[in-house]
Amino acid sequence: ENPLSFYLQKMSENHFLQSDDFEQICKIIMSKDYEILQVAALLILITEKSLNEKSLSAFVRQILRYSQTFSDESEMIDICGTGGDGFKSINVSTTSAFILAALGVKVAKHGNRAISSSSGSTDVLEALNITTPNTLESALKQLNNQGLSFLHAPFFHPLVGELKEIRSRLGVRTVFNVLGPLLHPNLKLKYQLMGNYHAPVHRLLIEVLKNLGRKKALVVRGNDGMDELSICDESKIYELCEGEILEYSICPEQFGFKRAFHSEIIGSSAY
Structure with a gap:
């Protein structure tokens, strides 16, 4: 058997x-x-x-046992989305990581190659001739010296890599389409902004982040289905703050922005 x-x-x-x-x-x-x-x-x-909070949290923890991980309780944030929304938009999280680092925020950016967009974090970095650290030691050195490091997911998570071909041949979305941002190598990560394309698991993801020990976290999704805070529609947010989960929505107009058309934010290849 x-x-x-x-x-x-x-x-x-x-x-x-x-x-x-x-x-x-x-x-x-x-x-x-x-x-x-x-x-x-x-x-x-x-x-x-x-898929519930306990089972998904347990799966994440077991995968991390086979991953390259570290434990650092210092103030740092990850900004990462599930991808998979199909909009092929510009790479928002990578750009945001550079902006946050320039503002003095320590960013340990977990990322990968493109899923549904034209370019993922790793693709953008390669096009900019920025070398992604290929050892845990070099990633931590970069993070401590520059306040910004890009953690290429396949390097850190061999179990996920083992399933890559099977998932590709399967051709349908599975639990791994939402697992990625939950698998940050820092086991003591306290702050996270996560984008999510899949409405049915929206609240589940913030519950899992709480279970994993995040101090403050946001899981965001545009009502148009973007795994971002959408510039084209309202966005729904689940916020973890002081152990409590808050739910609310925001819209571009609240921040002085005019709504855009999706055609205006389509990205092209990084190369």
Whole structure:
């Protein structure tokens, strides 16, 4: 019997997976002792049957056990979105990281290559001839010396990389489409601004960030579906503050901006 069969059966009977289950699943994936079809089924069932605050938090923690991580309680922030909104907009979070760093805010920017946009953080940096740190030591040195470092997700998370081809061949969105920003390598990260494209998990994501120990966090989504604070529509925000979760909406006009058309914020290739 395939090692994953037990967990597939458990979810097919509408049982949520627990931390011990995710621990074993991650071990199986990292040992490469699996059938591709069963992993594909597992990803779909986790997405459909086993997504709540406890299960998603447990999955994140288990993945991080196989990641390159560090623990730094100093004041720093991550700005990262799920991607996947399909708008192919300009790269907002990378630009924002440079602006924040110039203002004296320490930014440990977790990022990857493009998902739905024309260029992801790593693509933009390469086009600017900025080398992404390829060791944890160099990333931390850059962060401490310059107040800004870009943490290329595939380098830090080999388990996620192991599933890359399967996810690509599967061709549908799975839990991994919202997991990325939750997997910051700093296990003691206190501040985070996260964009989310997927309305059904909007509140779930802020609950997971709370569970992971964030002190203050925002999960934002444009009502138009952008994984950003939209310049084209109102945006819904879940804010974690002092252990409480607040819910509210904002619109561009509140900040003196005129609403734009999506065609005005389409990005092009970074190259």
